[in-house]
Amino acid sequence: MEPFKTFESKTVVLPVDNVDTDQIIPARFLTVTTRGGMGKNLFADWRLDPDFVLNQPTSAGALILVTGENFGCGSSREHAAWALVDYGFRAVVSTSIADIFKNNAVKNRLLPVEVDANTHRELVQSPGASVVIDLEKKTLSLPDGRAASFPFDGFAQHCLLNGIDQLDFLMQREDAIRAFEESSPAEPA
Amino acid sequence: MTELPSGKPLTLFEKLWERHLVAPATTDHPAVVYIDLHLIHEVTSPQAFDELRSRGLAVHRPDRTFATMDHSIPTLFDGDEPLFADEKTRNQVETLQRNCDEFGITLYPMGDARQGIVHVIGPELGLTRPGRSIVCGDSHTSTHGAFGAWAFGIGTTEVGHVLATQCLLQRQPKILEVRIDGALARGVTAKDLILAVIREIGVDGGLGHVIEYTGSCIASLSMEERMTICNMSIEAGARAGLMAPDETTFSYLEGREFSPKGKAWDEAVADWRTLPSDPGARYDKTVAIDASKVEPMVTYGTNPGMSMAIEASIPDDAEEQSLAYMKMERGDALLGKPVDVVFIGSCTNGRLEDLRMAANILKGRKVAEGVRVLVVPGSQEVKRLAIAEGLDRVFRDAGAEWREPGCSMCLAMNGDGVAEGQLVVSTSNRNFEGRQGKGSRTILASPLTAAAAAVSGTIVDARKLMDQD
Structure with a gap:
């Protein structure tokens, strides 16, 4: 896997709280058996509105989605992360991001970035602003030069920066897993 | 009462966490935790099986993996013929059948007496039991927590992790106690109660937490009512909901197809009795709800x-x-x-x-x-x-x-x-x-x-x- 690098992009701002994964990718698009090509159905129902932010020419090419709190709540469908990545996003920035979505995002090299309320307000008030996200330093740099730091799981950060696959990491624990299975009082299947 | 040598009283969740640690968290990586039961269905599994095939991997524990069809199957049949909505849903269902055949996984397909919504059949079959760790590529896996199991939803990549290793990388969540005392009034159900709880703590009130529901009201509920409550924990942002196993739990499970039998049953029950949170165990946060004040919602x-x-x-x-x-x-x-x-x-x-x-x-x-x-x-x-x-x-x-x-x-x-x-x-x-x-x-x-x-x-x-x- 390719190491994750610092990148700069303008933002798209979707200032809605509690955006659930049914909005990100409605269930009728889950009848697939592959993970590719989901970007065309990202926010499918909201995109029917010509005024929706992703329909604005200014949004084209943006890699960073700034959105309201509790982003990605609801269903565990990883299709939501696949759709955002396939569409072109590389980071979602919010004050809080739902647990399962956050997990799914990281596995797909989509950065879940949780910033403080002040930074968030500044981002929401300046849609299209150019922002730099540095995963190594865990900072998001605003146009005024201020760098806001964000929390990020140390292991996920290490995996992304070094191109390490989490399944490979688990597979390397095979001996420990076998030992656990043999010694554990855990009940049988 | 289970206590560590230090005598520190533990919560139900802490006991479940300890039991499933293959490797504790270090400064370098999260904990590696063991999954006792993996439930799969047609919508969130096909890409995980593809991943296994592309890496040449087998399913590590097919005996701990059970599949059914629920999300995209029709509810109307013409005789024995399912009336699929379209070819895509049919393909999804057939793909699950092929994957289960190829990887040696027990599947309860349409028409089978054991088929149903994955969170309904786990408990019915006695696969869901106290003390277990249970995952499924579905956020309502929180349902199974009603039995004192640690159960949570995962995405498809992690479905692949569990298929390949029976393990997941996990950070220890915080614990939110939702204490519910009092009795529900006539015409007020478990559904009304959980809607009232979600309104109280908010749709993000459980982020980063497992919810343990405690109190006299919960103890008085049937297993089906308890499942309704744990089911919607995710709607408050909590990946898992938990309830202490008790006599109601044991009598629900006794005699079910996969429940332990005979001496093994007695031993299992004796073990399950040690699971409830110890007196004095510390929660990260506690919210109290008076069930008698809840109205139909x-x-x-x-x-x-x-x-x-x-x-x-x-x-x-x-x-x-x-x-x-x-x-x-x-x-x-x-x-x-x-x-x-x-x-x-x-x-x-x-x-x-x-x-x-x-x-x-x-x-x-x-x-x-x-x-x-x-x-x-x-x-x-x-x-x-x-x-x-x-x-x-x-x-x-x-x-x-x-x-x-x-x-x-x-x-x-x-x-x-x-x-x-x-x-x-x-x-x-x-x-x-x-x-x-x-x-x-x-x-x-x-x-x-x-x-x-x-x-x-x-x-x-x-x-x-x-x-x-």
């Missing part, structure tokens, strides 16, 4: 936290975009609103007790003209038991559609959809925009409230109908 907005007592009016601070979608206004009452569709089913309220509640209202009454009512049992076993009691007759006689088991109209990916603009009273778990079909408007409620809406054609307080019986 309905949602009015587009997330499960936007709810109110059925006789109340939409609050003045209700979020406007949601209300615009719902075609409702601040100050509106929901009582008296005409409904188009009623859905009784889902992993939240698709079990036998739920169907009994609905049938009690529908018995001797007719579905109101112009209202479409869909009753979908949560599993083949629920269907069998309901038929044995004559509940299917009650539903059919009233004019409701009695369907085959599955997720159906809860997420409407199998063709059981609500038309654009229609108002549906649903016993399911999510009232998100478009959840039950593009442009559908959902009111979440209990089976009693849903059945009352079916016969009245409007939203009514089911207690009024119960008084007439």
Whole structure:
């Protein structure tokens, strides 16, 4: 896997709280058996509105989605992360991001970035602003030069920066897993 | 009482966590935790099997993996022939069959006596048991926590991790205690209680937490009621909900197909008795709810936290975009609103007790003209038991559609959809925009409230109908 690098992009701002994964990718698009090509159905129902932010020419090419709190709540469908990545996003920035979505995002090299309320307000008030996200330093740099730091799981950060696959990491624990299975009082299947 | 040498009292969750540690967390990596039971279905597994194939991997523990079909299967059949919504859903179901054949996984397909919604059949079969760690590529896996199991939803990449290694990388979550004392009033159900809890703590109140439900009210509930509550923990942002196993839990499980038998059963029960949180165990946060004050609840907005007592009016601070979608206004009452569709089913309220509640209202009454009512049992076993009691007759006689088991109209990916603009009273778990079909408007409620809406054609307080019986 390719190491994750610092990148700069303008933002798209979707200032809605509690955006659930049914909005990100409605269930009728889950009848697939592959993970590719989901970007065309990202926010499918909201995109029917010509005024929706992703329909604005200014949004084209943006890699960073700034959105309201509790982003990605609801269903565990990883299709939501696949759709955002396939569409072109590389980071979602919010004050809080739902647990399962956050997990799914990281596995797909989509950065879940949780910033403080002040930074968030500044981002929401300046849609299209150019922002730099540095995963190594865990900072998001605003146009005024201020760098806001964000929390990020140390292991996920290490995996992304070094191109390490989490399944490979688990597979390397095979001996420990076998030992656990043999010694554990855990009940049988 | 299980105590560490230090004597530190532990919560139920801490005990579950300790039991499943293959490797504790270090500064370099999260904990590696063991998964006792992996449940899979047709929608969130195909890409994980592809990943295994592309890496040349086997399923590490097919004996700990069970599959069923629930999300995209039709609930209508022509004889034995399932009437799929389209070729894509058929392909998804056939793909699961092929993957289970190839990797040696037990599958309960359509028509099998054990088939049903994954969160209904796990407990029914005795696969869900206290002390276990359980995952599934579905957020309502929190349901199984009602048994004192650590159960949570995962994405497809992690489905692949569990298939390949039976393990996951996990950070230890915090624990939120939701203490519920007091008794539910007549006509108030577990569904109303969990809607009240979500309104109280908010749809993000459980982020980063496991919820343990405690208190005298929880102890008094049946397993089916407990499952309804744990099921919707995710709607408060908590990946898992937990309840202490007790005599109610043990008597539910005794004799089920996969439950331990004989001496093994006695040993298992003795072990399960050590699981409940120790006196003095510390929670990160505690919220208290008085169950006796809870009223029948309905949602009015587009997330499960936007709810109110059925006789109340939409609050003045209700979020406007949601209300615009719902075609409702601040100050509106929901009582008296005409409904188009009623859905009784889902992993939240698709079990036998739920169907009994609905049938009690529908018995001797007719579905109101112009209202479409869909009753979908949560599993083949629920269907069998309901038929044995004559509940299917009650539903059919009233004019409701009695369907085959599955997720159906809860997420409407199998063709059981609500038309654009229609108002549906649903016993399911999510009232998100478009959840039950593009442009559908959902009111979440209990089976009693849903059945009352079916016969009245409007939203009514089911207690009024119960008084007439």
